[in-house]
Amino acid sequence: MVKANQSQKSVREPIVVRVGLSFIVPIVGAFLLSFLAGGFSTANGQGQAPFFAGLGVSSWLLGMRWYGVKEMGFRGKRPLFSSIGFATLGWVTFLASRFYFVDIAELVPGSGSTFMYMLLFEAFALQIWTFGLLFRVLAEWRGGLTAAISSGVVFGAVGFLMFQEAYSNSFTALLSFATWGIFYGVIRLRSGSLLGIVIIQAMQSFTGWLVITPFPEPIPTQLNPFYLATAAAYLLFIWRLWPKVAEDYRV
Numbered sequence: 001m002v003k004a005n006q007s008q009k010s011v012r013e014p015i016v017v018r019v020g021l022s023f024i025v026p027i028v029g030a031f032l033l034s035f036l037a038g039g040f041s042t043a044n045g046q047g048q049a050p051f052f053a054g055l056g057v058s059s060w061l062l063g064m065r066w067y068g069v070k071e072m073g074f075r076g077k078r079p080l081f082s083s084i085g086f087a088t089l090g091w092v093t094f095l096a097s098r099f100y101f102v103d104i105a106e107l108v109p110g111s112g113s114t115f116m117y118m119l120l121f122e123a124f125a126l127q128i129w130t131f132g133l134l135f136r137v138l139a140e141w142r143g144g145l146t147a148a149i150s151s152g153v154v155f156g157a158v159g160f161l162m163f164q165e166a167y168s169n170s171f172t173a174l175l176s177f178a179t180w181g182i183f184y185g186v187i188r189l190r191s192g193s194l195l196g197i198v199i200i201q202a203m204q205s206f207t208g209w210l211v212i213t214p215f216p217e218p219i220p221t222q223l224n225p226f227y228l229a230t231a232a233a234y235l236l237f238i239w240r241l242w243p244k245v246a247e248d249y250r251v
Contacts, residue, residue, distance in 0.1 A: 033054030163177075
């Protein structure tokens with residue numbers, strides 16, 4: 001019995017250390033690179049690129065050391081297309097709600113540089129941390145569902161605080177971002193790939209807020225029902241994608 005307990009302890013301790021490092025090291029790396037680049041600001045915009053870059057690079061280095069490419073969620077072929085398919089449901093619903101609830105100033109082509117920022121930093125770099133490193137560590141420690149929900153909440157919190165489309169600091173906005181993150185976390189769990197949700201996240205943000213240009217100050221009375229509608233849709237998709245058998249878990 002003593003040997004068994006010692007064996008369990010020797011297995012558990014490295015995971016606890018990894019969980020701590022997976023939170024602390026990327027955040028420290030993000031702030032460090034931000035200050036080296038001229039300082040950190042919570043203002044939304046492309047000036048936050050150093051923060052996201054530091055977050056992504058630190059997470060990538062830890063993830064490659066511990067798990068490797070596939071276990072970090074970089075899977076192509078069927079997992080990739082499954083991830084894209086699931087995430088597109090959210091994208092279509094998001095756009096429909098955006099058209100219905102929030103006034104549109106004009107339709108414009110948008111900016112290629114802004115799209116690349118959204119793709120490489122708000123989507124790719126952030127998801128390396130949340131649905132790559134954090135997801136994999138938490139799945140090993142507490143299981144796939146805990147990993148999907150926890151990493152999704154972290155994604156939603158960062159998006160709420162730092163994404164360019166976070167026009168409101170209301171509870172409904174926080175709810176929408178949190179359910180968006182959990183929706184992506186469940187997709188990561190069901191498909192085994194984060195590449196699809198990276199692509200769709202950038203497309204969703206770009207089309208929803210850059211191509212479909214909002215007024216400079218979106219009206220809160222329009223944003224609140226929009227956030228509630230998208231949150232309700234994400235919850236419905238989460239319920240439909242919720243894993244029911246062991247084969248549904250693709251960590």
